[in-house]
Amino acid sequence: MAKSNTATLETEETRPIGLLEGVVRRFVRNPVGMVGLVFITILVIAAVFGPIIAPYNPTAMVAFDARFAPPTLEHPFGLDELGRDQFSRILHGARVSLQVGVISVTLATLIGTTLGMIAGYGNRIVDEVIMRSMDVLFAFPTILLAIAVMAILGRGVTNAMIAIGVVYIPIFARIARGEVLTVKNEEFVEAARALGASDAAILWRHILPNILAPIIVEISLSLSFAILAEAALSFFNLGTQPPDPSWGRMLSEGRAYINQSAWMGIFPGLAIMFTVMGFNFLGDGLRDSLDPKQNR
Amino acid sequence: MNYQYILQRLILAVVVVLGVTFAVFSIVQLVPGDPARVILGVQANEENVAAMHERMGLNRPFFEQYFSWLGGVVRGDFGTSLITSQSVSDQIAARLPATLQLAFASLFIGLAIAFPLGIISAMYPRSPIDLFASLISQIGVSIPDFWMGILLILLFSLSLGWLPPSGYTPINEDFGDWLAHIILPAMTAGLISGSIQTRFIRSAMLEVLGESYIRTAYAKGLSRNVVISRHALRNAMITIVTIIGLQMTALFSAVVVVEIVFTWPGLGDLSLEAVLDRDYPLLQGTVLTLAVIVTFINLLVDIIYFFLDPRIEYA
Numbered sequence: 180m181a182k183s184n185t186a187t188l189e190t191e192e193t194r195p196i197g198l199l200e201g202v203v204r205r206f207v208r209n210p211v212g213m214v215g216l217v218f219i220t221i222l223v224i225a226a227v228f229g230p231i232i233a234p235y236n237p238t239a240m241v242a243f244d245a246r247f248a249p250p251t252l253e254h255p256f257g258l259d260e261l262g263r264d265q266f267s268r269i270l271h272g273a274r275v276s277l278q279v280g281v282i283s284v285t286l287a288t289l290i291g292t293t294l295g296m297i298a299g300y301g302n303r304i305v306d307e308v309i310m311r312s313m314d315v316l317f318a319f320p321t322i323l324l325a326i327a328v329m330a331i332l333g334r335g336v337t338n339a340m341i342a343i344g345v346v347y348i349p350i351f352a353r354i355a356r357g358e359v360l361t362v363k364n365e366e367f368v369e370a371a372r373a374l375g376a377s378d379a380a381i382l383w384r385h386i387l388p389n390i391l392a393p394i395i396v397e398i399s400l401s402l403s404f405a406i407l408a409e410a411a412l413s414f415f416n417l418g419t420q421p422p423d424p425s426w427g428r429m430l431s432e433g434r435a436y437i438n439q440s441a442w443m444g445i446f447p448g449l450a451i452m453f454t455v456m457g458f459n460f461l462g463d464g465l466r467d468s469l470d471p472k473q474n475r
Numbered sequence: 476m477n478y479q480y481i482l483q484r485l486i487l488a489v490v491v492v493l494g495v496t497f498a499v500f501s502i503v504q505l506v507p508g509d510p511a512r513v514i515l516g517v518q519a520n521e522e523n524v525a526a527m528h529e530r531m532g533l534n535r536p537f538f539e540q541y542f543s544w545l546g547g548v549v550r551g552d553f554g555t556s557l558i559t560s561q562s563v564s565d566q567i568a569a570r571l572p573a574t575l576q577l578a579f580a581s582l583f584i585g586l587a588i589a590f591p592l593g594i595i596s597a598m599y600p601r602s603p604i605d606l607f608a609s610l611i612s613q614i615g616v617s618i619p620d621f622w623m624g625i626l627l628i629l630l631f632s633l634s635l636g637w638l639p640p641s642g643y644t645p646i647n648e649d650f651g652d653w654l655a656h657i658i659l660p661a662m663t664a665g666l667i668s669g670s671i672q673t674r675f676i677r678s679a680m681l682e683v684l685g686e687s688y689i690r691t692a693y694a695k696g697l698s699r700n701v702v703i704s705r706h707a708l709r710n711a712m713i714t715i716v717t718i719i720g721l722q723m724t725a726l727f728s729a730v731v732v733v734e735i736v737f738t739w740p741g742l743g744d745l746s747l748e749a750v751l752d753r754d755y756p757l758l759q760g761t762v763l764t765l766a767v768i769v770t771f772i773n774l775l776v777d778i779i780y781f782f783l784d785p786r787i788e789y790a
Contacts, residue, residue, distance in 0.1 A: 314487070315494035318766045318773075320728035323746060327762050330750045331505045333513075407619050411732055414621050415747055427619075434625055434736075441629055448622035456617040 205468040212464015218457025225273035233267035238422040247440040256446040259429075260436050265443070268424035269450050275425040276454060279340050279409040279418075280402045286344030288398055291351025296382050296390075298352065299359025310356065313349035321346050325408055329417045336409075336425070339418040343408045347401050354397055358390035365389075392469040399462035403455040410451050426451050480781055488774040492767055496548060499763045500541050503531070503755045514557060514753045530557075531755075553760035558752050563760040566745065571764065573643055574741030577664070578730050580657050584665025585672055585726070586719075592669075593676025594703065597684060608673055615670020620729045624663040624736035631659060641738045660737040664729040668722060679714035683707045713784045720776025724769050731765070 206212050225232070235241045242248065243262035250257045256265035298309035316324065328342035362368065363386065371385045412418035413427030421428065426447040433443030503510050511527035512519060519527075527533075532540050547554065553563035596605035632640035638659050644652040683689065684707055692702045731743030738744060742761045749758035 311487075311490055311494060314491045315498055317724065318491055318495050318770045319762065320724050320731055320765060320769060322728045323731050323743070323762055323765055326731075326746060326750055327499075327502055327758065330753070330755070330758055331502055332507070403617070410619050411621060414619075415735060417750065427621075430619075430622060430625065437625065437629055438633060444622075444625045444629065448619065448625070451619050451622065452614070452617050455619075456613065459613070459617060 202468045206464055209464040209467050211460050212468065215457045215460025215462070215464055218453055219461055222273055222277060222454050222457060225270050226277040227274075229270040229274055233264075233270045235264040235267040237263065237268040237271040237424045239263065247436065247443075249440070250442060257440060257442045259440075259443055260432065265429075265446055268429060269426065269446060271424045272426045272429065272447065272450065273454075275336065275419055275423070276406045276409060276451070279336065279343065280405040280458075283340045283343035283405045283409075284347065284398055284401045286341065287347035287401065288351050288394065290344075291348040292355040292394060294348070295352035295355025295357075296359050296386065299356040300363055300378065300382055300386070306356075309352065313352045316345075316349045321404075322408065322411055325412060326415070326417065329412065334417050334420060336413075336419045336423070339409055339412045342412070343405050346408065347405065350401065351394065351397060354393050355390060358393060359386055362386055362389050396462050396466045396469065399458050399465055403458035403462070406451065406454055406458070481778055484774060484777045484781075488770055491770050495766045495770065496545055496763060497541065499759050499766070500544055502759060502762075503533075504537065506755075510755065514755070548763065553763075554756040556757045557754045558757075563757050566757065567742065567760050567764050570740055570742050570745050570761075572645075573739060574730060574734065574743065574765075575768075576646065576657065577660055577734065577739060577741060578727060580661035581664035581668060581730060581733075582726060584661055585667075585669035588666070588669035589672035589676050593673045594680055594708070596673070597677045597680035598703070600681065605677075608677065612670040612673045615667050615673075618667065620663060620667050620732045621736045623667060624660070624733055627659050627663055628737075643738075643740050656739075660733045660739050663736070664726065664733045667729055668726045671725070672719065672722060675718040676711070676715055679711040679718070680707060682714075683711045686710070713780065716776060716779055716783060720773055720780070723772045723776070727765060727769055 240262045241264050242254075242258055245258055246260055246262045248254060248258040248262075254264050254266060256269060259265055259268070294309050294313070298306045301309075319327070324346050325339075325342040328345050329338060332338035332341060359382075368381060368385055371381050376385070409418055409425070410427030410430070413425045414431040416428075416431065419425035419428050429447040430444060430451075433440075433447065437444045506513050509524070511524045511531065511533060515523055515527055532543065535543070544554070551564055553567065555561065556563055556566065559566075592604075592608045592611070596602075596608040599605055628640045631638045639656055640659070643656050646653045689702060689707055692706045693699075697706075730741070731746065733739065734741040734743035735747050742765055746758060746761040746765075748754070749761060
């Protein structure tokens with residue numbers, strides 16, 4: 180009996196677990212990360228199924244006579260200055276936020292990580308040129324840099340994605356460079372080099388997989404900043420253009436009527452705050468789960 | 476002391492500022508198509524476009540334009556506004572004090588919140604005050620600064636009627652009125668930067684409080700206040716100063732946003748006006764000034780860091 184108990188314990192508790200399985204296990208046990216995951220799941224559902232779930236057309240003036248109406252069962256977030264349903268507009272706004280966040284952060288990750296890896300792996304001159312260029316980008320207050328890029332490209336949501344992407348390139352470059360510097364002299368890299376692997380192959384196949392953890396964490400945290408930046412640009416009338424709904428734009432419009440209807444300035448703000456909080460929690464949870472110091 | 480570190484930081488700052496001038500100058504050159512047509516609109520006639528080329532110096536080769544502009548910048552001449560024909564330098568000089576006042580007031584409010592909250596929560600980890608501090612900082616990190624501004628206006632201006640919702644009075648004209656106008660914008664940027672700094676101060680203090688020299692200080696019979704102020708805080712300051720320095724870019728970013736929300740007549744508000752009017756010389760002047768201020772503050776932080784921890788070397 181005792182023997183069979185031991186066998187059960189060995190298979191369930193002490194059998195070696197894979198890297199990914201370990202990360203998932205730790206993440207599931209992390210309450211902060213799980214709360215973040217729930218928030219983000221709600222956001223993704225709203226973004227994907229928004230047009231189906233939304234009770235009204237977000238740009239239609241469904242009740243012009245009842246403009247500024249407070250929240251009711253029919254219109255849970257009330258009506259705006261043109262009698263449009265705020266709840267439907269917020270659901271559609273989720274799509275804009277997620278789209279801008281994902282595309283701009285993907286841009287920043289791809290360019291920033293590549294530059295950082297080249298800087299960390301290349302010679303001193305390459306490193307200096309790339310990293311001093313990143314220092315130049317770092318010298319600008321983030322939103323000001325985004326505004327300056329918008330001045331070049333012009334208004335609109337696509338240009339906002341590019342502007343936000345440019346702002347976050349140096350962050351990924353710095354992280355990737357730092358990680359490459361710690362990994363590039365490891366034995367497995369020396370071994371790959373001794374076997375005749377090219378620099379590109381070493382970077383892609385051997386170094387990249389070993390520096391992914393902090394980059395994944397940064398992706399989650401940057402998504403929250405990107406969503407804040409899009410909201411700010413739309414608030415300044417540079418991002419999403421009317422009549423398309425976006426949370427930042429809704430706040431900008433709501434600000435003018437805040438005396439008549441405070442909720443016009445509250446619900447879009449709450450949507451931004453919970454989304455940003457979701458990505459921050461997710462990032463914190465991922466950091467704890469991916470931290471090699473916790474690997475046993 | 477190894478002053479080579481300071482020299483290297485100075486050289487680096489000069490390189491960064493030169494890079495910033497190049498990036499800022501390139502704003503006009505990177506505009507897709509003809510910048511003169513973009514500024515004047517599609518219906519502009521050839522004569523006007525040619526005059527704009529002449530006015531902006533777009534006829535000359537790129538580097539000739541850059542060095543001529545840079546020469547002007549070094550002498551404090553940023554050119555003239557395309558909209559008002561006023562000197563950009565004069566406009567910047569008129570707006571700079573408002574931005575600096577707001578930045579320092581926000582930093583002051585942020586630190587006044589972050590230091591006590593960060594230290595106390597590190598002294599009593601997992602206590603109710605620690606949980607409260609972490610909740611506040613989590614909200615502060617997640618809340619959009621412009622929304623925070625709207626909420627504060629809603630509460631303190633529209634509901635309670637205590638403070639004006641926007642506007643500015645120069646400090647030398649009426650101090651009381653200046654104070655009444657700066658409180659809400661400074662609180663907006665200060666609460667957000669303070670909540671981020673609380674996190675860093677807490678973790679820096681927690682790390683130091685776990686060190687063996689703190690246990691030794693307690694073992695010597697020193698009181699908790701003496702241990703915290705003379706031993707823990709002094710050592711944690713190295714990390715804290717670095718973090719505050721890194722936060723300056725974020726603080727100025729918040730100041731830009733807050734200026735726009737509260738129509739505070741600073742450089743952030745002026746930058747947005749310039750973008751909306753496609754007034755490129757004005758935009759170049761405001762962006763360059765703010766980026767140089769941030770670089771200068773970062774250099775200052777590096778130097779303070781060096782004096783706080785003489786072991787530091789250039790890496």
